[in-house]
């Protein structure tokens with residue numbers, strides 16, 4: 031069957047199609063395409079064949095837009111502007127096509143005084159079973175197209191029927207589609223009439239409202255005939271009777287619908303409306319292309335001709351009818367025979383009710399598939415046009431994972447999972463409180479709407495001449511700003527952004543020394559406002575700044591916090607320069623694109639408008655209208671989720687180009703804190719150097735973050751060859767860091783759904799915070815932390831653990847054997863976490879890195895090198911709440927110098943000790959394999975002794 035209409039006979043005068051009009055039937059065309067409208071072909075049909083309307087559906091648009099290059103110039107043009115999601119892009123193209131066709135049909139509309147001349151646009155097929163969604167979309171599209179000769183197509187499902195009534199009552203022209211059964215048609219006609227009555231009751235005009243009920247024909251025969259053929263082939267005793275109605279049921283069914291139409295048309299109820307100017311809802315025959323080649327190719331036109339009806343004819347059938355169609359008043363012919371055919375179908379048990387019900391379901395599903403295909407094509411074209419303006423995600427997966435992800439994409443497509451995420455439907459996850467944590471989805475646009483606030487701040491900060499900015503915060507309130515500070519570096523003419531997220535007194539002092547408090551802007555960032563660290567860091571630096579300035583330093587302080595928090599109160603009471611608010615519907619680790627990331631970014635001279643505008647492209651790429659396989663966030667999330675859930679590849683190993691390396695620490699928090707709970711989760715492994723395949727188990731997924739033209743580490747090739755999944759994410763430039771933020775946020779939400787957990791809570795982080803509070807409060811009351819005794823001591827190293835872990839250590843009293851016993855407990859697929867509560871600087875980071883690499887190479891398991899207390903607000907969640915595959919060596923040390931916390935009865939050193947002990951207690955309570963080693967004396971000596979002991983333990987392990 032031709033996809034486009036041929037020119038055959040177009041020049042003939044007096045086209046046969048014009049005969050239909052004589053019998054009261056309007057021929058419409060079941061087809062739309064830009065070139066067809068633009069090159070005059072459509073108007074030719076109007077002029078020469080008496081064409082009186084056009085219908086479109088998702089399958090028709092899929093054919094028009096989804097293939098070829100016809101729409102590419104407009105796609106390119108549209109994307110030059112602010113950017114659009116695949117769904118918005120499709121809608122622009124479709125609406126333009128519909129409007130152009132409306133213009134071609136305008137003269138018909140005028141001439142027939144609104145009887146004909148309509149062009150139909152269908153609501154999204156995804157909404158077929160969603161009454162509220164359908165009416166909302168119908169109203170939106172009606173307004174967006176803004177043409178009186180538009181008809182909005184709404185499926186005649188139970189849910190659609192409710193929406194039809196409302197749409198009619200609103201004054202929207204409706205084409206009811208996907209009607210197969212008489213009962214559904216009756217319900218739809220009732221909806222039309224009662225919609226009109228509602229308008230009359232409100233004293234509103236009804237004479238300009240037009241509606242058709244699209245009764246699908248040939249699909250019924252296709253189904254019934256197949257059943258007849260099956261039964262005849264199986265030797266059914268009623269074979270002859272079955273054969274007698276083959277190819278007749280669809281037409282008989284349509285004739286019955288028409289009889290019902292006539293009945294209602296003559297009812298007093300209708301006449302009352304007609305007197306007020308109501309137009310009857312005409313029956314429109316759809317699906318009128320012949321499917322069975324054994325039948326006439328114009329069967330479903332010739333046999334259904336009657337007054338006040340429409341036939342929307344597909345192109346090939348249109349051509350065929352022009353060529354050899356014969357018109358007669360067939361619709362009211364042999365009505366009794368039609369009734370007999372229907373009775374026979376019933377008697378023979380052909381189950382018409384079941385078949386029509388299935389046809390509705392299948393029809394909706396088929397349109398959804400077409401729409402998915404169309405949106406995938408649009409998304410792919412969009413990506414190609416945007417090119418380097420978007421970061422790229424590509425994946426090299428082993429066949430089993432690849433197949434599994436492909437199947438998951440299909441499942442998500444069927445279940446509409448991505449659209450449900452955007453609709454904030456918590457059933458995507460656990461049906462828990464997730465809906466209250468999803469404003470990160472829309473925060474980019476929201477912040478762009480309020481961009482002036484940030485730009486004013488930037489100008490003010492610059493004009494005040496600050497040299498430094500010191501941000502005090504933890505986890506979600508510090509890691510995002512840290513990535514921005516490290517990625518973009520100090521901007522010429524702007525203050526340098528420092529991020530302090532430690533309670534280590536040496537580190538606090540080091541930061542204090544790095545700034546000039548007289549010329550520093552302090553940003554205290556805490557969503558909850560109650561987190562211990564930012565509060566005590568504030569207390570300290572408030573004093574430092576006050577002493578330096580010789581006055582209350584409120585003017586040098588900014589707070590970023592959620593409205594109504596304790597921190598807001600502190601800021602107000604102390605006369606802070608500015609207070610910026612977070613969105614309480616965004617959790618800390620999802621807050622980087624809210625004020626928590628943007629305020630420090632703007633203050634340090636990062637062009638936040640540009641950052642957000644670039645990021646918005648990724649938000650649109652991950653939109654619910656982008657089907658799973660064409661949605662980068664979904665693809666990434668499904669890979670990570672399925673790798674962990676179905677293949678035990680739960681160690682997300684992050685590799686990154688130097689220019690964006692700091693992203694890893696932010697990712698750690700996002701991934702671990704979101705997914706690591708209920709014994710499940712993904713374990714991020716950051717900054718571990720790449721090795722040869724023999725140092726890895728089968729528990730890894732590698733995520734390679736590349737910047738610009740950076741080439742991937744050549745060792746990845748060998749890992750790929752060994753079957754390891756590798757996902758590559760290439761940022762064209764640093765300005766795309768925001769795209770990476772959003773991409774991973776979305777992917778993590780999807781991975782969380784795959785795991786079946788709530789990705790937005792952090793129960794174990796909260797628990798650790800509580801444990802720490804208990805200890806610091808006890809200290810404030812008693813002047814000391816509860817006493818504790820090491821179970822072994824060896825030189826500068828003392829070992830602590832709970833009873834179970836002490837027993838497992840063998841306790842031979844020496845460091846090497848204790849450590850060896852710990853490492854002996856490591857199994858394939860586990861990971862080892864080094865949790866160091868010491869100052870974090872280059873020297874200690876190098877130490878931790880060297881130790882973790884030795885552990886990785888010796889034990890052949892994933893390793894993490896973390897610093898406390900910062901990881902408590904990050905990976906700490908997964909270490910405690912995630913899978914029981916972690917083996918932890920906590921390192922604490924007696925601080926060489928301490929710093930008191932003003933106004934509190936404790937010091938930073940005490941807080942850090944309490945945090946380490948609280949952390950260990952929770953690990954132990956969760957039954958984790960763990961050991962704490964405490965260093966006395968100079969830190970460097972202790973670290974060296976520990977490294978040597980670890981080395982020896984591994985040599986003997």
Ligand SMILES: O=C(CO)[C@@H](O)[C@H](O)[C@H](O)[C@H](O)COP(=O)(O)O
Nearest residue numbers: 060085086087207244249316317319
């Ligand atoms: O519903 C209308 C018109 O209202 C049509 O566009 C309708 O969708 C089409 O006729 C059918 O989808 C075509 O059906 P088929 O030939 O694929 O069975």
Ligand SMILES: O=C[C@H](O)COP(=O)(O)O
Nearest residue numbers: 505506556557558561618
């Ligand atoms: O990730 C969040 C940290 O636990 C800090 O929380 P906060 O922003 O409420 O102080």
